[in-house]
Amino acid sequence: MHLRTGRLSRALLATLAAGALVAGCGDDEEDGTGEAAKPTAFTVTATAEGKKKKALEFPASVKAGLVAMTLTNSDTVPRSAQILRVEGDQTVDDVLKVVNAESTKIPDFMQDGGGLPAVKPGASATATQNLAPGRYVIWDDEGGDEEGAPGNDEFGAKGEFTVTGEASDAELPEVAATVTATDEGTDGDDKTYDFEFKGLKAGTNQVRFENTGEQLHHALFFPIAKGKTIKDVEAAFASEEEPQGPPPVDFENGVGTAVIDGDIAQNIALELKAGKYAVVCFLSDRKGGKSHAEEGMLEELVVE
Numbered sequence: 001m002h003l004r005t006g007r008l009s010r011a012l013l014a015t016l017a018a019g020a021l022v023a024g025c026g027d028d029e030e031d032g033t034g035e036a037a038k039p040t041a042f043t044v045t046a047t048a049e050g051k052k053k054k055a056l057e058f059p060a061s062v063k064a065g066l067v068a069m070t071l072t073n074s075d076t077v078p079r080s081a082q083i084l085r086v087e088g089d090q091t092v093d094d095v096l097k098v099v100n101a102e103s104t105k106i107p108d109f110m111q112d113g114g115g116l117p118a119v120k121p122g123a124s125a126t127a128t129q130n131l132a133p134g135r136y137v138i139w140d141d142e143g144g145d146e147e148g149a150p151g152n153d154e155f156g157a158k159g160e161f162t163v164t165g166e167a168s169d170a171e172l173p174e175v176a177a178t179v180t181a182t183d184e185g186t187d188g189d190d191k192t193y194d195f196e197f198k199g200l201k202a203g204t205n206q207v208r209f210e211n212t213g214e215q216l217h218h219a220l221f222f223p224i225a226k227g228k229t230i231k232d233v234e235a236a237f238a239s240e241e242e243p244q245g246p247p248p249v250d251f252e253n254g255v256g257t258a259v260i261d262g263d264i265a266q267n268i269a270l271e272l273k274a275g276k277y278a279v280v281c282f283l284s285d286r287k288g289g290k291s292h293a294e295e296g297m298l299e300e301l302v303v304e
């Protein structure tokens, strides 16, 4: 099991300081608990030696409360840093065995979620989130797109860290845009899966991604291909047959969020271009079954 403490370069420290400033901007006031709502910086670096040796480097622990997690990608391919709080004594590999399994079930020992979705080579991105105390598994969920190909976690990009101290009720800094994932109702046919969007524009959006449902969700934004409509996208995702011709969405230029649990929120940056997007969640309920995309968590978003 990898548990590395990153050695921060001068350049990285500068990036980190800049990220923390942006994240804390306009919210220097104390919150209700008397604790300053300024996120603690937590730096993750995605490294690689060749194509088959990859790592995530990060501190062994961070204080509970608002944490601005910055992922810097020093690899030549996209890299991510998904996190999950583990309620139990499951090891990193126990968790990743579930993540990489064919089954769509999500066991109860996997909680909260968050972290960073894919970051381009040479780039960095920050997610700000209120982390509860506990033990967290962190891994790179990228790679392995081709059938049977190992993901970056299987090349070593995985580990764990501890969030120490007391839980905090500090609020996330205010941002201009919101993406909300919901799954109202109780079960099965009564359940309504939905995305709501507020304030998204072309360009770099500072977004609060909020899960007000009970299940885990992510929000993946794929540009709808020229000449195609959301109906074509719905048909393609619903079809059991081998896809024919070019896909109705541009998978290459997709952006998105990490996976978060119900009652979890995080602030992230989302880079959107003017045009039509299909926004989708590919996860299933904890008990398994159909993907949320098949349950209707597939929305059109027009960005101007």
Ligand SMILES: [Cu+2]
Residues within 6 Å of the ligand: 215, 216, 217, 218, 281, 282, 283, 284, 292, 297
């Ligand atoms: Cu979902």
